[in-house]
Amino acid sequence: MSRIGIIAGSGPLPIMAARExxxxxxxxxxxxxxxxADPVVEAVxxxxxxxxxxxxxxxxRALKREEVTEAxxxxxxxxxxxxxxxxxxxxxxxxxxxxxDRSGDSxxxxxxxxxxxxxISLLDCTQFLTEALVEHGALTRRAPTTRxxxxxxxxxxxxxxxxxxxxxxxxxxxxxxxxxxxAIEGTDAAVRRGAxxxxxxxxxxxxxxxxxxxxxxxxxxxxxxxxxLREAGGTALAVEAKRTxxxxxxxxxxxxxxxxxxxxxx
Numbered sequence: 251m252s253r254i255g256i257i258a259g260s261g262p263l264p265i266m267a268a269r270e271x272x273x274x275x276x277x278x279x280x281x282x283x284x285x286x287a288d289p290v291v292e293a294v295x296x297x298x299x300x301x302x303x304x305x306x307x308x309x310x311r312a313l314k315r316e317e318v319t320e321a322x323x324x325x326x327x328x329x330x331x332x333x334x335x336x337x338x339x340x341x342x343x344x345x346x347x348x349x350x351d352r353s354g355d356s357x358x359x360x361x362x363x364x365x366x367x368x369x370i371s372l373l374d375c376t377q378f379l380t381e382a383l384v385e386h387g388a389l390t391r392r393a394p395t396t397r398x399x400x401x402x403x404x405x406x407x408x409x410x411x412x413x414x415x416x417x418x419x420x421x422x423x424x425x426x427x428x429x430x431x432x433a434i435e436g437t438d439a440a441v442r443r444g445a446x447x448x449x450x451x452x453x454x455x456x457x458x459x460x461x462x463x464x465x466x467x468x469x470x471x472x473x474x475x476x477x478x479l480r481e482a483g484g485t486a487l488a489v490e491a492k493r494t495x496x497x498x499x500x501x502x503x504x505x506x507x508x509x510x511x512x513x514x515x516x
Contacts, residue, residue, distance in 0.1 A: 254378075255318035255370065257309065258282040258291050259325030262497055263470070267324050267378040268294040274378070279316040281309050286327055303327060306361070307341030310368045321365065322375045323466065328436070355416050355459075358466040374464045379495060383468075384515040386491035390503055392512045398453055398486040400426060402516065405455030405488065413459045419469055420456045422484075424448040437471075438478045445482030453486040454479060458493040471513075472497030473505055480509040491515035 254276045258264035264287065268278045272294065280295035284302050292298045299312035313321060338346060345364060350356055362372045376383060388394070394402060401423040408428050409421045418432030422444025429452060430444030437456065445452050456469050471489055479487055487506075489496075494515065496502060506513050 253277045253279055253316065253318050253320075255313045255316070255321030256280045256295075257321055257323040258287040259323075259327040260286040260288065261325045261470070262288070262472075263324040263375075263379065263382075263495065264288075265291050265294050266382065267322060267375075270378040272296070279313065279318050281312045283325075283327060286325065302337055304338035304342040304346070306345050306364060307339045310341070310365065310370070313365075313370055314368060319369060320371050320373055322373050322377060323361075324375050324379075326470075355463075358463070362465060372465045375466070376464055376468060382495045382497065382499075383492050384489060384494050384496045386515055389496070389513045389515060390506045390511065392507070392510065394486055394488075394512050394514055397425070398512065401453035402455055402486065402488040402514070404428070405453060406457060406516070409455050409457040413457055416459070419458065420454060422448070422452050422454055424452045437475065441475075441478050441482050441484065445484065450483030450485075452482060452484045453488070454484055455488045456490075456494065458490050468495050469493065470495045470497060471502070473502045476502050476505045476509070476511060476513075479511055480505070484511060486512045486514070488514050488516055 254271050256264050256268055256278060258280050268280060271278050278296050280291055281299045281301055282291055284300045297316060301308040349360055365372050404426050405421045405423040412418055412431055420432035420437045420440050421428055422430040422441055429448040430440045432440040441454055458469050
């Protein structure tokens with residue numbers, strides 16, 4: 251029986267992937283970041299190892315001990331942890347010293363190379379989550395209004411520029427004015443900041459990086475995103491079809507419909 255390693259950050263994606271991998275007949279070895287991963291992941295793993303963020307040597311040793319040669323990385327590792335909570339082991343410290351910079355892309359590419367040198371290939375993270383990718387079109391009962399479409403187009407242009415600059419993926423727009431752009435704080439905080447400035451009626455646009463490497467991450471939305479948007483008085487969320495994960499689809503879209511929020515994949 252073939253083995254797959256799952257390197258687990260926070261959120262439900264590692265758990266969803268583990269279940270799908272097991273259903274396909276794989277033995278699932280999870281190496282979970284102690285500061286991030288949900289302990290529930292233990293219930294779906296054939297074997298589980300905990301490591302701290304920055305403990306690259308411990309992570310590689312765990313995978314090698316389990317004879318894992320292929321792995322996927324799923325779930326969020328908050329960027330602020332890279333500055334405040336990292337307690338690296340020797341291999342992790344050397345890894346940080348050798349980075350050309352500490353942008354997310356540079357860290358992830360160097361991480362993949364470190365795994366490859368250890369004989370572990372990092373696979374496309376959508377491999378066990380294809381059903382969570384959103385299809386094209388309006389996902390809610392309501393489609394965007396003309397005003398919302400106009401804001402979506404403005405947001406897409408700005409967000410793609412933002413993504414190309416490797417800053418963030420999300421912008422908040424109202425009446426053609428960009429109110430907030432995402433940086434290290436994450437989507438939810440950017441939405442709240444934009445709503446503080448623009449009030450009710452904001453539109454949120456989330457895109458993927460034009461040179462996106464699906465080994466590392468895929469834009470994710472879900473019930474929490476909708477709840478934040480509702481709390482902020484937002485009316486629309488636009489994402490990119492086939493390039494965005496929608497978590498807990500039925501719950502998320504039911505919340506959106508109840509709040510009159512449109513969710514569209516363009």
